[in-house]
Structures are given as C-alpha cells and as structure tokens.
Amino acid sequence: MENVIEMKKAHRLLARMDYELGKVDKGYTNRTLYINLSDNTIKSKPVTEQMKEIFIGGRGFGLWYLWNAITEKTKWNDPENEIIISTGPIGGITQYPGAGKSLVVTLSPTTGSVIDSNVGGYFGPLLKFAGWDALEIQGKAEKDVIIYIDGNNGYVTIEEAPLEAVDSHLAAEQFTAMYADSEEDKRNVAVVSAGRGAENTLIGMLNFSFFDVKRGVPRLKQAGRGGVGTVFRDKKIKALVVKYTGVKGDTNGPADKQKIINAALKIHKEIHDLDKVQNRMREVGTAHLTEIMNDYDLLPVMNFQYGSHPDAVKLSSDIFKEKYFTQGLPDGCWYGCSMACAKAVDNFELKTGPYKGQKVCVDAAEYETIAGIGANCGIFDPEYVVEANFYCDTYGLDSISTGTLMAFIMECYERGIINKEITGGLELKFGNKEAALELIHQMGNGYGFGKIAGQGVRRMKKIFVEEYGADPDFINDIGMEVKGLECSQYVSKESLAQQGGYAMANKGPQHDEAWLIFMDMVNKQIPTFEDKAQALFYFPLFRTWFGLNGLCKLPWNDIEPADNGLTDEPAKVPEHVRNYVDIFNGVTGKNITEEELILQSERVYNFQRIFNLRMGYGTRKYDIPPYRFLGPVTKEEYESRMERYDNQLKELGYEIEGKTVEEKIRMLREYREDQYQKLCDAVYKRRGWTQDGVPTLETVKRLGIDFPDVVELISKYQ
Amino acid sequence: MIKVNKEDMEYQEGMTIEDVLRRKKYTFRMITVIVNGKVVPKDQYATYRIKDGDNVDVLHIMSGG
Amino acid sequence: MKIVKTKPELCNGCGACMTACSKTRYKVEDPEKSAIRIIEKAEKPGSFDIFVCNHCGECLPVCNTEALYQAKNGAIRIDDKKCVGCYICVGFCPNNAMYVHPDINEPIKCIACGACTRVCPTGAIYMEEK
Ligand code: SF4
Ligand code: SF4
Ligand code: SF4
Numbered sequence: 001m002e003n004v005i006e007m008k009k010a011h012r013l014l015a016r017m018d019y020e021l022g023k024v025d026k027g028y029t030n031r032t033l034y035i036n037l038s039d040n041t042i043k044s045k046p047v048t049e050q051m052k053e054i055f056i057g058g059r060g061f062g063l064w065y066l067w068n069a070i071t072e073k074t075k076w077n078d079p080e081n082e083i084i085i086s087t088g089p090i091g092g093i094t095q096y097p098g099a100g101k102s103l104v105v106t107l108s109p110t111t112g113s114v115i116d117s118n119v120g121g122y123f124g125p126l127l128k129f130a131g132w133d134a135l136e137i138q139g140k141a142e143k144d145v146i147i148y149i150d151g152n153n154g155y156v157t158i159e160e161a162p163l164e165a166v167d168s169h170l171a172a173e174q175f176t177a178m179y180a181d182s183e184e185d186k187r188n189v190a191v192v193s194a195g196r197g198a199e200n201t202l203i204g205m206l207n208f209s210f211f212d213v214k215r216g217v218p219r220l221k222q223a224g225r226g227g228v229g230t231v232f233r234d235k236k237i238k239a240l241v242v243k244y245t246g247v248k249g250d251t252n253g254p255a256d257k258q259k260i261i262n263a264a265l266k267i268h269k270e271i272h273d274l275d276k277v278q279n280r281m282r283e284v285g286t287a288h289l290t291e292i293m294n295d296y297d298l299l300p301v302m303n304f305q306y307g308s309h310p311d312a313v314k315l316s317s318d319i320f321k322e323k324y325f326t327q328g329l330p331d332g333c334w335y336g337c338s339m340a341c342a343k344a345v346d347n348f349e350l351k352t353g354p355y356k357g358q359k360v361c362v363d364a365a366e367y368e369t370i371a372g373i374g375a376n377c378g379i380f381d382p383e384y385v386v387e388a389n390f391y392c393d394t395y396g397l398d399s400i401s402t403g404t405l406m407a408f409i410m411e412c413y414e415r416g417i418i419n420k421e422i423t424g425g426l427e428l429k430f431g432n433k434e435a436a437l438e439l440i441h442q443m444g445n446g447y448g449f450g451k452i453a454g455q456g457v458r459r460m461k462k463i464f465v466e467e468y469g470a471d472p473d474f475i476n477d478i479g480m481e482v483k484g485l486e487c488s489q490y491v492s493k494e495s496l497a498q499q500g501g502y503a504m505a506n507k508g509p510q511h512d513e514a515w516l517i518f519m520d521m522v523n524k525q526i527p528t529f530e531d532k533a534q535a536l537f538y539f540p541l542f543r544t545w546f547g548l549n550g551l552c553k554l555p556w557n558d559i560e561p562a563d564n565g566l567t568d569e570p571a572k573v574p575e576h577v578r579n580y581v582d583i584f585n586g587v588t589g590k591n592i593t594e595e596e597l598i599l600q601s602e603r604v605y606n607f608q609r610i611f612n613l614r615m616g617y618g619t620r621k622y623d624i625p626p627y628r629f630l631g632p633v634t635k636e637e638y639e640s641r642m643e644r645y646d647n648q649l650k651e652l653g654y655e656i657e658g659k660t661v662e663e664k665i666r667m668l669r670e671y672r673e674d675q676y677q678k679l680c681d682a683v684y685k686r687r688g689w690t691q692d693g694v695p696t697l698e699t700v701k702r703l704g705i706d707f708p709d710v711v712e713l714i715s716k717y718q
Numbered sequence: 719m720i721k722v723n724k725e726d727m728e729y730q731e732g733m734t735i736e737d738v739l740r741r742k743k744y745t746f747r748m749i750t751v752i753v754n755g756k757v758v759p760k761d762q763y764a765t766y767r768i769k770d771g772d773n774v775d776v777l778h779i780m781s782g783g
Numbered sequence: 784m785k786i787v788k789t790k791p792e793l794c795n796g797c798g799a800c801m802t803a804c805s806k807t808r809y810k811v812e813d814p815e816k817s818a819i820r821i822i823e824k825a826e827k828p829g830s831f832d833i834f835v836c837n838h839c840g841e842c843l844p845v846c847n848t849e850a851l852y853q854a855k856n857g858a859i860r861i862d863d864k865k866c867v868g869c870y871i872c873v874g875f876c877p878n879n880a881m882y883v884h885p886d887i888n889e890p891i892k893c894i895a896c897g898a899c900t901r902v903c904p905t906g907a908i909y910m911e912e913k
Contacts, residue, residue: 094869187848213849249868249888257885261870265883268874278748295745328844335847336869518746518778524724525777560779565750566757571780
C-alpha cells in the first residue's frame with residue numbers, strides 16, 4: 001500500500017518513551033502505561049498488590065484509575081476525563097474460549113457517570129504482552145494523534161497523524177498495513193479507532209480490530225455503549241495501535257497451565273459436540289436470538305411497543321446464514337475462541353453513503369443490531385440491516401443506541417409529536433428504511449436532524465418537550481433509556497426481575513448485567529421478591545467478573561454441558577463456573593473458591609455504584625425506568641396482549657368488567673409500579689444497601705473498599 | 719388439565735412432550751424438560767406421553783446477550 | 784501417502800511405539816509426549832485401543848491461524864511458528880488423535896514419519912497408503 005507510506009511520512013513525532021520489555025507473570029505485567037495528551041507525558045505506573053487484590057483487572061482497574069483522576073464535577077469532555085483500556089489477568093490466554101476481551105472505562109457523555117464496555121479484538125491481550133496491564137489516557141491533543149506501542153522493540157510514541165482515515169473500516173486497514181512488516185505480520189497488529197460519527201454524536205463507539213488471516217482483512221469488534229468513542233474523538237485520538245509478535249500458549253505466564261488445559265479441552269469438546277444442537281453459535285452467532293425472541297414475545301418491535309412481528313422471520317438467522325454469512329472461517333475475536341460467534345458478510349456492495357458502490361467485509365450482524373436497527377424500527381429487511389450495520393460501525397456509532405433512538409424518533413413521528421418540518425423532510429415512520437439509513441448518514445456526518453438524533457434519547461426528550469411542545473409525561477413513558485443510556489434490545493414488560501436487571505444496572509439498561517427473562521417469565525423459577533432479589537444479587541455479580549478478567553460472557557451459558565439440566569442450579573451452569581475458578585487459579589496461582597469469585601465482583605460492583613453516587617446519581621430515583629419497561633403505555637400495546645393483561649388484573653382482584661382500556665392501563669400501571677418499588681426494596685436489602693440504594697458502611701467495610709473518601713461520601717446517605 | 723411451567727394447559731389424549739413444546743411455542747433449544755420432578759431425556763420428547771394431571775416444567779437456560 | 788494404520792487386536796500394550804514417537808519428536812522417552820496412544824480397554828483388560836491421527840483433515844478449517852496445513856506428502860501438520868496453542872483442533876478432532884502437554888505449546892500430533900511402526904513387535908501398527 002503505497003499511500004500508507006505517504007501517510008506515515010506525514011506523521012509528526014510528539015513524544016517517545018523507551019521501556020524495558022516486561023514479561024507477563026501470572027496474568028499481570030504489574031505496570032500501567034499512562035499517557036497525557038495535553039502535555040505529551042508518557043510514563044509507566046506500577047500496578048500495586050492492593051489493586052490486584054481489590055480490583056482484579058479490566059473494568060476494576062479502569063474504575064480505580066478514573067476514580068483517582070477526576071472530581072465529582074468533571075464532565076466527559078474535560079481534559080481530566082480518562083479512557084482506560086485493560087483486559088484482566090485471564091485475558092490473553094489462548095486456550096479457553098472467550099479470553100481476549102478488553103474493558104473500556106470512561107465518563108460517559110450521555111449518562112454523565114462512569115461507563116464500561118466489554119469488547120473483543122486483539123488490543124487488550126497484545127497490550128499486556130507488550131508489557132502493560134492497562135492503558136490510561138488523559139488530556140486532549142490539539143490535532144489528530146495516534147498512540148503507537150511497539151511491544152517487541154519496547155517503545156511508545158505519540159504522533160500527529162493527519163492523513164489517515166477516521167472511519168474505522170479504513171483506519172483499521174491503513175494502520176494495520178502501516179505497522180505490519182509483511183502480510184504474515186498483520187495478525188500481530190491491533191488497532192482501536194472510532195469514526196466520524198463519534199465526532200458528531202454523543203453515542204460514539206470504539207472499534208477494536210483483529211486481523212482475520214483467512215479473509216485477509218482486519219475485522220472490527222465494538223466497544224459500543226455510552227459514548228466511549230465520543231470521548232476518544234474529543235481527545236483527538238485517531239487511533240491506538242499496538243504491535244506484539246510472538247503470542248504463544250504461555251505468553252500470559254500462567255502459574256499452573258495444566259489447570260487451564262483441563263478446562264479448555266473439556267469445553268472445546270463440548271462446543272464441538274453440542275453447539276450444533278444448542279445455539280449454533282459457530283454457524284450464526286448471536287443472530288439465532290432473533291427468532292427465539294420473536295417466538296417468546298421478547299423481540300422489541302416498534303420502539304418496544306410489541307414483542308413479536310409476523311415479518312420477523314425475514315430477519316431470522318437462517319436467512320443470514322444462507323444469504324450473507326460466510327461459513328467455516330475463523331470467527332473468534334481472540335485466539336482459542338471455539339464459540340466463534342463473530343460472523344461476517346463478505347463482498348457486500350454498499351448502496352448508499354460515502355462508500356456507495358464499494359464492496360466491503362461487514363462484521364455483521366449480531367442480535368442486538370438486527371433487533372435494534374431492524375425490528376425495533378419496524379424494518380424487516382436483512383439487506384438494510386447489513387448496510388446500516390456497516391455504517392454504524394465505520395462511523396463509530398453504537399448500533400444499540402442507534403436502534404433504540406431511531407425507534408423512539410419513529411414513534412414520536414407516527415404520533416405527531418414531531419413532523420417532516422422538524423426532521424428536515426425525513427419521513428421517519430416505522431418501516432421506512434430509506435429514511436432510517438439517511439438518518440444514520442446524517443448522524444455520522446453531523447447535519448440535519450441527525451444532529452438532534454445523535455444526542456440520544458434523554459436529550460431528545462428534553463428537546464421535544466421544550467421546543468416542540470411534546471407532552472412530558474408521555475415522552476418520558478416511551479423514551480427507552482435509564483440513567484441516560486439507551487436500552488438494549490429485549491422487551492422486559494412481563495418480567496419484573498428483568499426490569500430490575502435493566503434499570504438497576506450500574507451503567508444503564510444493558511443486558512450484560514443480568515438477563516433473567518427465561519428464569520423469571522418463562523420458567524417461573526423465581527416467583528417471590530426474595531427469589532428475584534437473590535437472582536439480582538448473584539447474576540450481576542457473576543457477570544461482572546467476566547469484565548474484571550478479560551473474559552467473554554458467551555462461552556459461559558451459550559453452550560452447556562449435556563448434563564447441565566440435571567444439576568441443582570442449571571441457570572448458573574455449575575460446571576462452567578468451576579472452569580472459571582480453575583482458570584483463574586491456573587493463571588494467578590491463587591486458590592479462590594466459587595464464593596470468593598462472587599466476592600471479587602461484589603467489591604468492584606459496589607465501588608461502581610458508589611462512583612455513580614459520587615457523580616451525583618446512584619440513588620433509588622435513578623433506578624426507576626420509564627413505564628414502558630414495566631408495562632403497556634398505549635392502548636395498542638395493551639390490546640396486543642389483552643388476554644394476558646386482563647387475566648392478570650382479574651387474578652389480582654381488580655374489577656374489570658365494563659372498564660375501558662385506558663382505565664385498565666391505569667390499574668395495571670398502579671400495580672406494576674408498586675411491584676417495581678417492592679423489588680427495589682428487596683434487592684437493596686439483599687445487596688446490603690440502604691433503602692435509598694446506597695451501600696451501607698457495613699457493606700463497604702465487609703468488602704474492604706472502605707477508603708476514606710468512600711466512607712466520607714456514603715456517610716452522608718446512611 | 720396439565721400444568722406447564724405452573725400454568726394450566728388443556729390435556730389432550732396421547733399428547734407428547736413435543737406437542738406441549740409446540741403448543742407453548744417453546745422453540746429455544748437449550749431446555750430441560752421435567753415431568754413430575756423427573757428429567758426426561760431429549761431423545762424421548764417425541765414419544766414420551768403426558769398423562770392427565772402431569773406437572774411439566776420446561777427449564778430454559780437463560781442465554782441472552 | 785502412507786499413514787499409520789492399526790490392528791488393535793494384535794496390540795500387546797508394550798508401549799514401545801509411544802516411546803519411539805516421543806523420542807523422534809521431542810527427544811525424550813515419555814509416553815505423555817507421544818502422538819500415538821495405547822489405552823487399555825476398561826471393560827476388557829488385556830485389550831487395547833490405539834489412537835493415532837488418520838490425516839483426515841477435518842481440523843484444517845478449525846484453526847484460526849492457518850497453522851494447520853497439509854504437507855507435500857499429504858500429512859496434516861502444524862506449523863509451530865504460527866500455532867498459538869489454543870487446542871481448538873484438539874477438541875474438534877473427530878478421532879481424539881491430538882494430545883496436549885503443558886511443556887509443549889503446540890498440540891502433539893502425528894506427522895506420519897513411521898518411527899513407531901518400526902518398533903512395534905506384533906504388527907499392530909504399520910504404514911500403509913491412506
Ligand atoms: S464468543 Fe464471540 S464474542 Fe465471545 S470471545 Fe468468542 S468470538 Fe468473541
Ligand atoms: S492449537 Fe495450533 S494448530 Fe491447533 S487450532 Fe490452535 S493454533 Fe491451530
Ligand atoms: S508415525 Fe511418527 S509421529 Fe506418527 S505416531 Fe508414529 S512415531 Fe509418532
């Protein structure tokens with residue numbers, strides 16, 4: 001690539017630090033790379049034993065560094081805000097599926113508080129092998145810069161980089177070619193980049209690359225939630241590039257490799273034998289969820305009004321498999337992932353936008369994207385989904401937030417809250433894919449109505465009320481965000497536990513904390529408040545643990561041992577929990593138990609809750625979702641599940657004979673809102689929090705996170 | 719009448735587990751079926767006959783996201 | 784190409800092949816580092832199963848790094864320079880013919896060199912066209 005040579009020549013070196021190459025010892029290099037882009041500082045910071053003990057790594061390290069870097073007044077675009085990227089002690093082992101995740105932590109532009117995002121790609125592991133447990137970036141550059149880390153020659157540079165593309169599909173390709181010595185060497189380069197949409201919206205995300213040797217292209221995995229890409233571009237970072245050659249099975253320095261091997265061989269075999277009769281992750285990835293969610297009335301349709309649609313079959317995984325996904329290629333986002341869920345569409349010809357006519361490889365399509373920009377917007381066209389997915393990715397737009405906010409806009413449009421004049425001529429009705437694509441281009445490029453849309457649901461609500469006279473109560477009922485984050489793509493109306501799983505989640509309504517719908521609504525395994533509270537204690541903590549260690553959640557329960565159903569607690573997948581304990585001990589040489597695993601998470605989870613408190617949130621009132629999370633807001637919604645709702649009211653002893661739908665909606669609402677409050681009571685109690693949702697002094701002492709500033713802060717709320 | 723995941727379902731002469739799953743639209747594949755407290759192996763879903771009054775639990779592993 | 788073929792009914796369990804293999808491949812006499820494995824049948828003591836790669840190639844597409852390849856002589860081999868030791872191929876081998884040892888990064892698999900067959904006293908293993 002000749003132009004890459006030209007691009008590199010145009011770089012201007014701003015700072016360089018040479019460093020001793022480290023060796024990973026039991027999952028840690030014991031150093032963090034700190035960079036300040038305001039004054040071009042590059043330095044090495046020690047990772048202390050206390051950090052490892054309390055925060056483990058990954059998200060835990062990110063929270064701790066950010067906590068120390070900012071004050072309660074810091075805003076997302078202040079220079080002191082940081083972006084921290086860290087995998088975790090297990091991250092980088094090559095034997096167990098799903099062990100190469102990076103965790104990104106920053107102050108979010110949309111929530112105003114701390115956000116974390118879990119992402120695949122090679123960056124986190126290669127960063128560690130280059131000698132750094134974490135990368136901590138503070139300050140803001142004046143002009144577009146890149147940070148380059150050479151993990152074989154031991155140096156870090158900050159360089160002005162004016163010529164390379166901002167859009168990720170190009171940036172990843174250019175930087176990979178620039179820093180690889182040969183075609184063979186490309187797999188040793190990992191790039192983090194955003195896209196022009198991250199500059200123009202608050203929902204910008206980051207793309208983490210890995211080089212796919214068989215396709216011969218860099219692939220992109222997304223750190224999607226909460227605007228991390230927006231912060232990245234605000235700091236004028238064009239890309240982060242790390243290079244490390246020589247990944248082997250023991251580069252992560254495990255204390256006892258045999259423990260890892262035992263678990264790994266078991267699960268590879270399990271996936272080989274059972275995936276084809278279970279979730280078919282290797283064939284279709286998470287796309288299989290579309291038809292499942294539709295069948296169980298959980299697929300968000302038209303801004304979460306409904307849970308299924310007859311046309312949803314057009315978005316089913318078999319269609320993607322037959323017409324789009326290329327099969328039998330290495331679709332693991334890190335070495336050793338036999339789950340291989342990262343599907344791709346090759347040679348896709350774009351029909352719109354700045355890259356119209358070009359043929360590209362699209363990392364598509366995952367369930368969240370299909371459900372969000374597809375079904376939730378009333379669009380059931382796979383061709384459109386792939387196109388929209390491509391542009392969300394390359395522009396650096398979070399496809400979950402994009403889906404939810406477009407769905408919100410479309411409902412407002414259909415209900416006359418906004419109109420063509422306001423949208424600049426876009427007819428944003430449900431199902432209008434041309435308008436939806438145009439809106440994505442407007443968001444990406446920062447013009448027209450896209451400028452408003454790109455601010456996210458929370459800010460749009462305010463604008464629609466203040467400027468377009470929308471009814472604030474109604475707008476608040478249907479705008480699917482909590483804490484400022486757009487909801488991910490599941491309908492929680494009929495599962496009280498999931499309502500809590502969404503709305504109490506530390507970062508906002510993202511299902512990675514808890515997905516309890518089957519347990520609660522379908523299996524009816526957790527009928528009482530105490531049962532639900534226990535589930536909302538255990539599962540968010542268990543799932544937090546993945547983010548402390550650089551792990552993916554999917555190999556935990558998207559595959560299960562053949563006899564899992566016979567165990568005491570199938571929902572926990574006990575054999576896999578034991579695998580995780582073994583791997584942790586095998587890497588670190590420690591000797592934790594299943595209970596201690598939960599305790600590790602509990603420390604970080606409570607710390608994050610307190611972080612929210614510090615930023616001015618983190619109490620009960622911020623855990624209350626819009627009513628559409630809990631039940632039907634409109635007549636149409638009620639009618640779509642009339643039988644269910646009528647029966648529920650009757651069972652509860654309400655007199656519904658002769659009542660209008662509106663009256664029944666009111667009765668149901670009164671009941672469900674009350675239930676939700678009772679759920680909060682039970683969950684807070686189980687978690688060791690006050691009834692305002694603040695961890696008690698006793699809890700923080702028990703967890704060993706009773707740092708003076710923590711104690712001072714929460715004391716005001718006891 | 720039988721119970722399926724704690725809800726009533728009308729009993730029909732000769733119904734199998736597969737029929738129950740179809741009626742409930744339980745298409746998810748990671749399930750365990752328990753009839754009156756006893757796990758029924760997957761390969762018997764098509765042949766296992768439900769009796770009137772049986773208590774059927776279809777446990778879905780949560781999966782999701 | 785010629786590959787290792789087996790007649791398990793002739794095997795007396797002496798294990799000479801395993802020693803020969805580990806010696807050829809890793810310069811140690813350690814059955815745990817052998818690409819061929821002799822395992823006594825639990826239900827029939829005195830009888831043995833022989834596990835060795837039949838070079839079917841099913842592992843080829845499974846490898847993320849293109850470390851698995853078909854050599855000129857037709858044998859399925861691992862390029863140590865490319866292999867990251869993920870062991871997916873081990874779990875995905877339909878014949879359970881790949882092995883793992885904590886001291887060795889790459890999976891242990893047969894390269895069809897024939898050393899084992901030369902030491903077999905009973906003719907239970909021998910080289911023959913695939
Ligand atoms: S299951 Fe998918 S997301 Fe998770 S590590 Fe594997 S390829 Fe990546
Ligand atoms: S262990 Fe080596 S040869 Fe086998 S799949 Fe992994 S990288 Fe490929
Ligand atoms: S043919 Fe060679 S590599 Fe294969 S099992 Fe025999 S000695 Fe080992």
